[in-house]
Amino acid sequence: ETGVTQTPRHLVMGMTNKKSLKCEQHLGHNAMYWYKQSAKKPLELMFVYSLEERVENNSVPSRFSPECPNSSHLFLHLHTLQPEDSALYLCASSQDRSGAIHEQYFGPGTRLTVT
Amino acid sequence: AQKVTQAQTEISVVEKEDVTLDCVYETRDTTYYLFWYKQPPSGELVFLIRRNSFDEQNEISGRYSWNFQKSTSSFNFTITASQVVDSAVYFCALKGSGGSNYKLTFGKGTLLTVNP
Numbered sequence: 001e002t003g004v005t006q007t008p009r010h011l012v013m014g015m016t017n018k019k020s021l022k023c024e025q026h027l028g029h030n031a032m033y034w035y036k037q038s039a040k041k042p043l044e045l046m047f048v049y050s051l052e053e054r055v056e057n058n059s060v061p062s063r064f065s066p067e068c069p070n071s072s073h074l075f076l077h078l079h080t081l082q083p084e085d086s087a088l089y090l091c092a093s094s095q096d097r098s099g100a101i102h103e104q105y106f107g108p109g110t111r112l113t114v115t
Numbered sequence: 116a117q118k119v120t121q122a123q124t125e126i127s128v129v130e131k132e133d134v135t136l137d138c139v140y141e142t143r144d145t146t147y148y149l150f151w152y153k154q155p156p157s158g159e160l161v162f163l164i165r166r167n168s169f170d171e172q173n174e175i176s177g178r179y180s181w182n183f184q185k186s187t188s189s190f191n192f193t194i195t196a197s198q199v200v201d202s203a204v205y206f207c208a209l210k211g212s213g214g215s216n217y218k219l220t221f222g223k224g225t226l227l228t229v230n231p
Contacts, residue, residue, distance in 0.1 A: 043206070043221045056218070088158055103150055104219060106160035 002026055004107035006091050012113045013081065021076040021110045023091030030096045032074040033104065034066060037088040049074060050096070081114045088112070117142045119209050121222035128197055129230050136192045136225045138207030144168075146212040149183065149190045150219070155203040166190060197229045 004025045013019050025032060034046040048056035049068040063085075065077040074091055088111050092104040118141040128134045140149065151163040164174060166183050174181050178195045194201055204224040211218075 040223075042223050043219075045218060048218075090158075090160065092160075103162050103165050105162060106152075108157060108159040111158070 004091060004093055004105055006089075006107035006110050008110060009108065010111045010113075012115060013078070014115055015081060015083070017081075018077070018079040020078065021089055021091075021112075023074040023076075023107055025072055025074075025091075025093040025105070025107075027093055027105060029093035029105075030071055031094045032068060032071070033092040033094075034074065034076055035090040035092065035106075037090055037109070039087075043090070047076075078112075081112075083114050086112055086114045117144075117209050117211055117220040119207050119220050119222035121205075121207055121225050123225045124223070125226045125228070127228045127230065130199060131196050132229075133193060133195050134197050134227065134229075136194075136205050136207075136227065138190045138192065138222060140188050140190065140207070140209045142209060142211055144211035148210045148212075150208040150210070151181065151190075151192050152206045152208060153203045154206065154224070160206065163192075194227075197227075199229050199231055202227060202229045 007022045011019060031050045033048050036044045036046055045058050046060045047054060047066045052068045052071055063080050067075040067077060076089060088109045090109045091107040094104045120139045122137055126134060147168045149166045152160040153163055154160050164181055171183050171185055173183060180193045182191045190207060192205065204226050206224045207222045208219045
């Protein structure tokens with residue numbers, strides 16, 4: 001595997017379910033990100049991890065819970081979601097947290113539908 | 116506050132036409148970075164280019180070219196001799212050098228459709 005991978009690619013879940021999204025980067029990067037992409041809206045940054053430490057939580061509801069066990073893996077744990085949480089969830093990584101001269105590389109995303 | 120405006124929501128062209136996607140940005144940082152990403156129907160955002168604020172040289176990569184003009188705060192993207200495979204949503208993004216210097220501010224994107 002190369003680049004940034006995400007599983008599953010598609011997920012349909014009920015409002016009472018618990019599920020997890022997984023992201024893995026094979027680029028040796030130190031920072032990882034979760035974004036939400038809804039129809040007709042700009043990409044929204046949700047969480048940022050640098051060297052496994054959360055450095056940004058962009059006012060995301062607690063029904064989204066991130067986990068970064070090491071610099072290559074990032075999870076997004078989901079529980080009691082709402083229909084408006086249906087979106088494309090994108091994971092990204094960059095060389096380091098500042099990323100000032102290191103662009104972010106994105107995975108293919110997980111298309112989440114909450115019923 | 117940072118802001119990126121992509122005024123063109125959708126553009127439709129015929130194959131082999133040239134097309135320019137506009138991007139206007141706002142930032143108070145004196146040092147900043149601009150990016151273009153391509154998002155094909157598969158969903159993955161593909162990095163195309165990064166431009167530093169202190170480097171106003173335009174860049175050409177094959178059929179792609181970028182025109183960075185600080186005087187007008189614009190970073191436009193031109194595809195020459197467009198092809199059907201160029202059909203995608205294109206995002207312009209901005210990163211400052213202040214406190215949240217890891218944060219990318221994205222525009223809303225421009226959907227480009229290239230018809231055969």
